[in-house]
Amino acid sequence: MPASRPKVPTRQRRKQARPQELLDAALELFVERGFAATKMEDVATLAGVSKGTLYLYYTSKEDLLKAVIRERLSNEIAIGAAAVAGHAGSCAELLRTLIEQWWLRVYDSPASGVFKLIITEVRSFPDIAAYYHREVVEPGTRLIGAVVARGIASGEFRRVDVEAAVHSLILPMVMLCIHKHSVGACEPFAARLDPRDFVHRHVELLLVALAAPQTRKAPATPARKKNA
Amino acid sequence: MPASRPKVPTRQRRKQARPQELLDAALELFVERGFAATKMEDVATLAGVSKGTLYLYYTSKEDLLKAVIRERLSNEIAIGAAAVAGHAGSCAELLRTLIEQWWLRVYDSPASGVFKLIITEVRSFPDIAAYYHREVVEPGTRLIGAVVARGIASGEFRRVDVEAAVHSLILPMVMLCIHKHSVGACEPFAARLDPRDFVHRHVELLLVALAAPQTRKAPATPARKKNA
Amino acid sequence: MPASRPKVPTRQRRKQARPQELLDAALELFVERGFAATKMEDVATLAGVSKGTLYLYYTSKEDLLKAVIRERLSNEIAIGAAAVAGHAGSCAELLRTLIEQWWLRVYDSPASGVFKLIITEVRSFPDIAAYYHREVVEPGTRLIGAVVARGIASGEFRRVDVEAAVHSLILPMVMLCIHKHSVGACEPFAARLDPRDFVHRHVELLLVALAAPQTRKAPATPARKKNA
Amino acid sequence: MPASRPKVPTRQRRKQARPQELLDAALELFVERGFAATKMEDVATLAGVSKGTLYLYYTSKEDLLKAVIRERLSNEIAIGAAAVAGHAGSCAELLRTLIEQWWLRVYDSPASGVFKLIITEVRSFPDIAAYYHREVVEPGTRLIGAVVARGIASGEFRRVDVEAAVHSLILPMVMLCIHKHSVGACEPFAARLDPRDFVHRHVELLLVALAAPQTRKAPATPARKKNA
DNA sequence: AATGAATGAGGGTTCATTCAT
DNA sequence: AATGAATGAACCCTCATTCAT
Incomplete structure (x- = not known):
C-alpha cells in the first residue's frame, strides 16, 4: 500500500x-x-x-493576515446558529449546550487564536474591526442574546439587562481563548486553569444568577474533579 | 488617552x-x-x-519593554490590597468596592494597556509570564479569592468553587481593558459598550449568583441609565 | 505604435x-x-x-534582447543600399531620396526603437556595440558617405570633410528616432516637433551647405506647411 | 602638513x-x-x-534619480544664457562660441550623461519630461533660436525656419553626448569620432548654410587635424 | 548628558528561470 | 510543444544600535 x-x-x-x-x-x-x-x-x-x-x-503580508482572519471566522458563527435553531429544551439547557459544546469546539480549534490575532492587530489594520464586528461580535451577541431574551420572555430567567448578561457570559470565554495563546502557552503556567472545568462552573454560576426566583434550587455544585 | x-x-x-x-x-x-x-x-x-x-x-528595546511592564504593575495590586484591608462592610459590598472603585481606576489609567501588552508579547519574551503571574495574577486572584472565601465562611455566599468564581468575576474586567486598547480604540466601535454600566451590572449579576439562598432577594436591576 | x-x-x-x-x-x-x-x-x-x-x-532574457536587435537591423541597410544603386539623378536628389524616403520609413517602423534600445543597453552588453558598428554604423556611414564623396568628385558639392558632413546629416535623424521613443512618447510633448517637416528642412539646409558655390541658388525655403 | x-x-x-x-x-x-x-x-x-x-x-531610488537630473541641469542653461548676454560680435561668431565653448563644456562634464539618463528613463517617470522641457529644451531652444533670429533680422543669415535650423544645429550635439555614454564608451569604438573636430566642422557647415548669399565666401574648410 | 549621523543586518517583495505535467 | 506552478537569488528599504561630537 x-x-x-x-x-x-x-x-x-x-x-x-x-x-x-x-x-x-x-x-x-x-x-x-x-x-x-x-x-x-x-x-x-x-x-x-x-x-x-x-x-x-x-499578494502581500497584509493580504495574508486578512485572509487568515476571514477564513477562520466565516463558518464558526453559522455552526452556533445551527445549534440554536435545532434545539428543543429549556433556555438554560440551550445556553449550556452553546457554551460547552459550540464554544469549547472553537476553543480547541485553531480559530481560538484568531481572537488574539484580532486583539493584537486591529489598531494597525482598522478595517479588521469592521469585519470582526459584522461577522463575529454582532451575530454572536445576537445569537446568545436571543436565547437570554427568550428565557426572560418565558419566565425562565429574571428580567436582567440582556446585553450585559451576554457579556458576563461570553467575555470570560473569549478571554480564555486569548489566554490559551498567550500566557497559557508559556510552559510553567499552562496548567493553572483547566478550561473545561472553568467553563462548566462559569455557565452554572451564571445560570443561577439568571434563574427566575421560583425556579431556583441552589445546585450543590456537583463534584466535578478539578484539573482533570 | x-x-x-x-x-x-x-x-x-x-x-x-x-x-x-x-x-x-x-x-x-x-x-x-x-x-x-x-x-x-x-x-x-x-x-x-x-x-x-x-x-x-x-540598553535595548527589549529592556524598555520589560521596564514598561514592570513599572506599571508594581503598585496597583498594593492599592487593591489596601482597599480590602481597610474595609468593614459585607463581602458583597467589598466586592462591589473592589471592582467598581479599584478596577475602574485601573481601567481608566494607562496601566490598562499593560494587559494588552502582556497578551501580545509574552510568547516572544517568556520571562514576562513569570513576572506577570507572580506580581499580578497570583496576588490579584488571592485578593479577590480571599473575599469570596470569607463570604462563604460567613454564610453570606453559597459554597461555590472559589477560583472559578474569581475568574468569572475578573476575566470580563481584564477583557474590558484589552478591548479598550484594541477594537474599542477603532473609531466606529468605540461606544458600543459602556464599561461603567457593564461593570456595575456584571458585579450585581455575579453577586446574585453567589448569594446564599436565604439571603437572596432578587434585585430589581435598579434603574442605572445605560450608556451614560 | x-x-x-x-x-x-x-x-x-x-x-x-x-x-x-x-x-x-x-x-x-x-x-x-x-x-x-x-x-x-x-x-x-x-x-x-x-x-x-x-x-x-x-534561452534567456539577454538572448532575447540580442535577437531583437539583430532581427530589426539586418535588412534596413540593404534597402537603403538598393535605393542608392537604383538611382539616376543628382547627388542632392539622391540624398533627398535617401533621407526622406528610406530614413522616414525606418522612423515609422518599429526599427526606430532599436536605436533607443542600443543606446540604453550597449554598456551592459558590450558585444552589441561591435554588432551595431559592423551592421549599422559602418554600412550606413559608407552608404551616405559614398554619395557625398561622389558629389564632391563630380563638383556638385564643396570639398567638405565627408565623415563630418555625413554625421551632420545623419545624427539628427538618429536623434529623431530616439526622441520618438522617449520624450516624444510622453503625452504633452509629443507634437512639439513635426518630424517630416523637420527632416525636409534639415536636408535642404544641409544641401545648401554642401552645394558648390556656382551651383548654389538660395532656395526660398518653399512653403511646406509646418506641423502637418 | x-x-x-x-x-x-x-x-x-x-x-x-x-x-x-x-x-x-x-x-x-x-x-x-x-x-x-x-x-x-x-x-x-x-x-x-x-x-x-x-x-x-x-527617500527612495526614484527620488535620487530626480535629484540627480535636477541638480545637473539647473545651472547649465544659465551659463549659456550669460554667454549670449555678454557677447558683442556677429551672430555667426556667437553661435561658434555657444557651441564650441558652452556646449563642449557640457559635453566634457558629467552633465552630458544626463541626456542619456533622460532618454532612457522618461517613459518610466513621465514627470521628468515636463521638467526637461521646461528647464532644458525650451530655454535652450529659445537661447539658440534668438541668435538665429537676430542673424536673420540683421541680414547676416538667410530667412530660414528658425526652429528647424536650431534643431539641425543642436540635435547632433545632443547625440554626441548620448553617444559618449553609450556606444562611445565601449572600448573599440571610443575613438571613431573626434568630438571636438566634428563639432567645429558641424558649426562651420551650418554657418555656410545659414549665411546670407552676399556674405558667403565658401570657407576652405581649414586644415583641422582629425582625431587630435 | 545629549545628539543625530552612520551603519548593516534583516525582511518584504519581485522576477528570471526551471520543470513536472 | 506548451503551460504555469514553484523556486530562490537579488534588491529596495527599514530600523535597532553605535559612536563621534
Missing part, C-alpha cells in the same frame, strides 16, 4: 490544498509571534513551500 | 522626569502599535528626546 | 509566426520600459503565450 | 558634502548601467557610504 502511491501529490492536488496549508501556517505563526514579528519566509517554510510560492497565493 | 504631556523642556524638570516620560511614551506606542511595529525613534520623539538619549536609560 | 497584433491563435499560423511575434512584443516593451525593467512574463503575455513558451525560443 | 590635519572630515563637513557626493556617484552609475540595473548599494559604495546613509538623504 505505501509503495502503490508513487508520490501522490500531483501538481494539481497541491494547488488545491495549498491555500489552506498556507493559512494554517500563517495563523499558527501570527498567533504565536505576532504579525510584525513573523517572517514571510517562516510561514512559507512551515507550510513546506518557498517564499516565492506564498506570493502566488497572497 | 493620557493627558497630553506638557511640553516644558526645562533642564531641571527633565533629568528627574525623564525615565517616567520615556516609559509613558513607550507604553502608549507599544500598546497602540505593538512592540515589534514600534520604532525606537518614535518613542524618543514622543517623549521629546533624541534616539540616542533613549539608549542612555534603557 | 505597431498595428495591433491580430489575436488569432490558430495553431497553424502560430508555429510559423511565433518567433516574430515574440520579437515584436519584446521590442515594444524593451523600448518602452527598458530592458531591465521589462518582465519576461509581460513579453510573453503581450505575445499571447505563456512564460514557459518564451524560453522554448530564447 | 599631512600630519597637521588629523582626520579632517569632521561629521559636519561630511554632512555638507554628502549630497553632492551621492549625486555624483548616482549619476555615474545610472548613466553607465541604467536606472533599473543600478543597485542602491553600489551607489552608496561608490560614494563611500553605507546603504542606509543613502536613505538619510534621498
Whole structure:
C-alpha cells in the first residue's frame, strides 16, 4: 500500500490544498509571534513551500493576515446558529449546550487564536474591526442574546439587562481563548486553569444568577474533579 | 488617552522626569502599535528626546519593554490590597468596592494597556509570564479569592468553587481593558459598550449568583441609565 | 505604435509566426520600459503565450534582447543600399531620396526603437556595440558617405570633410528616432516637433551647405506647411 | 602638513558634502548601467557610504534619480544664457562660441550623461519630461533660436525656419553626448569620432548654410587635424 | 548628558528561470 | 510543444544600535 502511491501529490492536488496549508501556517505563526514579528519566509517554510510560492497565493503580508482572519471566522458563527435553531429544551439547557459544546469546539480549534490575532492587530489594520464586528461580535451577541431574551420572555430567567448578561457570559470565554495563546502557552503556567472545568462552573454560576426566583434550587455544585 | 504631556523642556524638570516620560511614551506606542511595529525613534520623539538619549536609560528595546511592564504593575495590586484591608462592610459590598472603585481606576489609567501588552508579547519574551503571574495574577486572584472565601465562611455566599468564581468575576474586567486598547480604540466601535454600566451590572449579576439562598432577594436591576 | 497584433491563435499560423511575434512584443516593451525593467512574463503575455513558451525560443532574457536587435537591423541597410544603386539623378536628389524616403520609413517602423534600445543597453552588453558598428554604423556611414564623396568628385558639392558632413546629416535623424521613443512618447510633448517637416528642412539646409558655390541658388525655403 | 590635519572630515563637513557626493556617484552609475540595473548599494559604495546613509538623504531610488537630473541641469542653461548676454560680435561668431565653448563644456562634464539618463528613463517617470522641457529644451531652444533670429533680422543669415535650423544645429550635439555614454564608451569604438573636430566642422557647415548669399565666401574648410 | 549621523543586518517583495505535467 | 506552478537569488528599504561630537 505505501509503495502503490508513487508520490501522490500531483501538481494539481497541491494547488488545491495549498491555500489552506498556507493559512494554517500563517495563523499558527501570527498567533504565536505576532504579525510584525513573523517572517514571510517562516510561514512559507512551515507550510513546506518557498517564499516565492506564498506570493502566488497572497499578494502581500497584509493580504495574508486578512485572509487568515476571514477564513477562520466565516463558518464558526453559522455552526452556533445551527445549534440554536435545532434545539428543543429549556433556555438554560440551550445556553449550556452553546457554551460547552459550540464554544469549547472553537476553543480547541485553531480559530481560538484568531481572537488574539484580532486583539493584537486591529489598531494597525482598522478595517479588521469592521469585519470582526459584522461577522463575529454582532451575530454572536445576537445569537446568545436571543436565547437570554427568550428565557426572560418565558419566565425562565429574571428580567436582567440582556446585553450585559451576554457579556458576563461570553467575555470570560473569549478571554480564555486569548489566554490559551498567550500566557497559557508559556510552559510553567499552562496548567493553572483547566478550561473545561472553568467553563462548566462559569455557565452554572451564571445560570443561577439568571434563574427566575421560583425556579431556583441552589445546585450543590456537583463534584466535578478539578484539573482533570 | 493620557493627558497630553506638557511640553516644558526645562533642564531641571527633565533629568528627574525623564525615565517616567520615556516609559509613558513607550507604553502608549507599544500598546497602540505593538512592540515589534514600534520604532525606537518614535518613542524618543514622543517623549521629546533624541534616539540616542533613549539608549542612555534603557540598553535595548527589549529592556524598555520589560521596564514598561514592570513599572506599571508594581503598585496597583498594593492599592487593591489596601482597599480590602481597610474595609468593614459585607463581602458583597467589598466586592462591589473592589471592582467598581479599584478596577475602574485601573481601567481608566494607562496601566490598562499593560494587559494588552502582556497578551501580545509574552510568547516572544517568556520571562514576562513569570513576572506577570507572580506580581499580578497570583496576588490579584488571592485578593479577590480571599473575599469570596470569607463570604462563604460567613454564610453570606453559597459554597461555590472559589477560583472559578474569581475568574468569572475578573476575566470580563481584564477583557474590558484589552478591548479598550484594541477594537474599542477603532473609531466606529468605540461606544458600543459602556464599561461603567457593564461593570456595575456584571458585579450585581455575579453577586446574585453567589448569594446564599436565604439571603437572596432578587434585585430589581435598579434603574442605572445605560450608556451614560 | 505597431498595428495591433491580430489575436488569432490558430495553431497553424502560430508555429510559423511565433518567433516574430515574440520579437515584436519584446521590442515594444524593451523600448518602452527598458530592458531591465521589462518582465519576461509581460513579453510573453503581450505575445499571447505563456512564460514557459518564451524560453522554448530564447534561452534567456539577454538572448532575447540580442535577437531583437539583430532581427530589426539586418535588412534596413540593404534597402537603403538598393535605393542608392537604383538611382539616376543628382547627388542632392539622391540624398533627398535617401533621407526622406528610406530614413522616414525606418522612423515609422518599429526599427526606430532599436536605436533607443542600443543606446540604453550597449554598456551592459558590450558585444552589441561591435554588432551595431559592423551592421549599422559602418554600412550606413559608407552608404551616405559614398554619395557625398561622389558629389564632391563630380563638383556638385564643396570639398567638405565627408565623415563630418555625413554625421551632420545623419545624427539628427538618429536623434529623431530616439526622441520618438522617449520624450516624444510622453503625452504633452509629443507634437512639439513635426518630424517630416523637420527632416525636409534639415536636408535642404544641409544641401545648401554642401552645394558648390556656382551651383548654389538660395532656395526660398518653399512653403511646406509646418506641423502637418 | 599631512600630519597637521588629523582626520579632517569632521561629521559636519561630511554632512555638507554628502549630497553632492551621492549625486555624483548616482549619476555615474545610472548613466553607465541604467536606472533599473543600478543597485542602491553600489551607489552608496561608490560614494563611500553605507546603504542606509543613502536613505538619510534621498527617500527612495526614484527620488535620487530626480535629484540627480535636477541638480545637473539647473545651472547649465544659465551659463549659456550669460554667454549670449555678454557677447558683442556677429551672430555667426556667437553661435561658434555657444557651441564650441558652452556646449563642449557640457559635453566634457558629467552633465552630458544626463541626456542619456533622460532618454532612457522618461517613459518610466513621465514627470521628468515636463521638467526637461521646461528647464532644458525650451530655454535652450529659445537661447539658440534668438541668435538665429537676430542673424536673420540683421541680414547676416538667410530667412530660414528658425526652429528647424536650431534643431539641425543642436540635435547632433545632443547625440554626441548620448553617444559618449553609450556606444562611445565601449572600448573599440571610443575613438571613431573626434568630438571636438566634428563639432567645429558641424558649426562651420551650418554657418555656410545659414549665411546670407552676399556674405558667403565658401570657407576652405581649414586644415583641422582629425582625431587630435 | 545629549545628539543625530552612520551603519548593516534583516525582511518584504519581485522576477528570471526551471520543470513536472 | 506548451503551460504555469514553484523556486530562490537579488534588491529596495527599514530600523535597532553605535559612536563621534
